[in-house]
Amino acid sequence: MSNDAILSALKPAFTSGTSIPSLAQLLVDGGDSRITLDTYGVNKYGCTVEPQSTQDSSFAFGSATASTISQRGFAAANSVYQQIVEAYRDKKEYSLYSLYEQEMQSLRQELKQLCQTGDAVDVAFAASGTDLHLIVSQLFSGASSSPSMIVMVEAGETGSSVPAALQGLHFSDCAALGEPVSPGQQVGQFGVSELVNVALREADGKPRAAEDIDREIEALVTTACGQNKRVLLVLADVTKTGMIGPSVQCALALRNTFPDQLEVLVDACQFRLTNATLNAYLDQQFLVAVTGSKFISGPSFSGALFFPPEAAIRYRQQNAPAGLYAYSSRADWPASWTGMDGLQKKANVGLLVRWVAAMAELRAFRALPDDAVNQFVQAFRRAVLTYFDAYSGLTLLPVPVPDRQVLATTPGWDQWPTIFPFVLHHASGEPLSRDQTMSVYRRLQNEKRMQVGQPVTCGVCQQIPVSALRLCLSARLIVAALSDVTDIRSGGNKADEIIAKAMAVLDAARQLSLLLDS
Secondary structure, eight states: HHHHHHHHHHHHEETTTTEOOOHHHHHHHHSGGGOOOOOOOOOOOOSSOOOOHHHHHHTEEEEETTOOOHHHHHHHHHHHHHHHHHHHHHHHHHHHHHHHHHHHHHHHHHHHHHHOOTTTTTEESSSSSSHHHHHHHHEEEEEEEEOOOEEEOGGOOOOOOOOHHTTTTOSSBBBBSSSSSSSBBBBSSSSOOOOEEOOOOTTTSSSSOOHHHHHHHHHHHHHHHHHHHHEEEEEEEEEEEEEEEHHHHHHHHHHHSSSTTTTEEETTTTTTOOOHHHHHHHTTTOOOEEEETTTTSSSOOEEEEEEEEHHHHHHHOOOOOOGGTTTGGGGSSSSTTTGGGGBBBOHHHHHHHHHHHHHHHHHHHHTTTTTHEEEEEEEHHHHHHHHHOSSSSEEEOOOOOOGGGGEEEOOGGGGGEEEEEEBBBTTSSSSHHHHHHHHHHHHHHHHHHEEEEEEEEEEEEEEEEEEEEEOOOOHHHHHHHHHTOOOOOGHHHHHHHHHHHHHHHHHHHHHHHHHOOO
């Protein structure tokens, strides 16, 4: 797509005195304040609404947080945007909604095809991963009048707004369909569920033993079920720093023990999963939440919720909870979900254009040979580990290797980490404080045009509260790396370039941390 075409799509269009939103406006519409642009033209995550230059985008290693829209994604979004303009010009509200309904159904079908799920699996769309947690909690709470409890791992590893969403509370000052709301207020008729957080890391930032995490969660769930409570267990796969918690084995065992009381939601909003892993979760009748804006590297705010067959049957005729009215359109749900007929027939075209952009990235990624992806992910990991062994000034945060063996799937690229959290140090060896780490993060982004994942708090080291930056692989980077090879062992130049640029980002972070001493 040419620069002139991009600029044209960014500009507002006018007809007969009626303003039509530009594509730029739609890309930040239909979400909440987190994607609102500031005076510098970037959202909370430092991303713009227009594609960056090739040079800038090649240093984008921050996908665990967010990514700026690519040329490929923008071209795809602009294509559907032209249809949106025609619907606006028609000046009939049902024309825009009809287009939205049709396009969301097409996205639903393609997402299922690209993920190789069966027809019995249903998909609902939402503005963000946080919105998905709200939707699940409202469906879960509305399914029974019995008291309930929600068990999740610490919010610092998932999302700061997730606990509020799971408890049925507004988490921003604006809901996805544009209605003003009050953060902390109840969204619907259901009361606040009991919520329990379980830590994944020790006070010094080291991962807790998996058996200790599982033992704590097992005790919580067993006690709650023994009190005739229903439990929603959120299994994070993977967290902001690349962890899984609780273990998959723990979740399966609890589900088998309490099949009528326990619902399992897999928080896979990072979407760092192979199709085999995703479908293995669905085969276990776990709900799975994903987004197109983390690993897939589409623009911020595009969520999807996979319902396995048994859950789809259980929920599709349940009346839509009142709490979803401000967050979910009727077209965000399959036509067979008659219980959602009471939702607004409102077109969230912002969600549509963002998902169209994300789908372009997913389509390109799924077209790659699995073996080539696996080989490149391993090569990238080896290069990162070698770098951390060779240089002082930064320390790789310990992260257990993803363990999903109990799902009995053929090992794929998701058996290897694609998020590498690290702590920076002064020349003396003392770790940078959280404020200093944030300063390095901003300078990387603003001065070096390099993106890494936002700092994540990770305990106390040498009596200093510290945060970790995150070097991340994304689908977009992998597509770029494999654009000239089908087998990484043949030595593709693009793959070497991506790895070299990742090392350059680590170099820049290390040098900026040392400048704090001068």
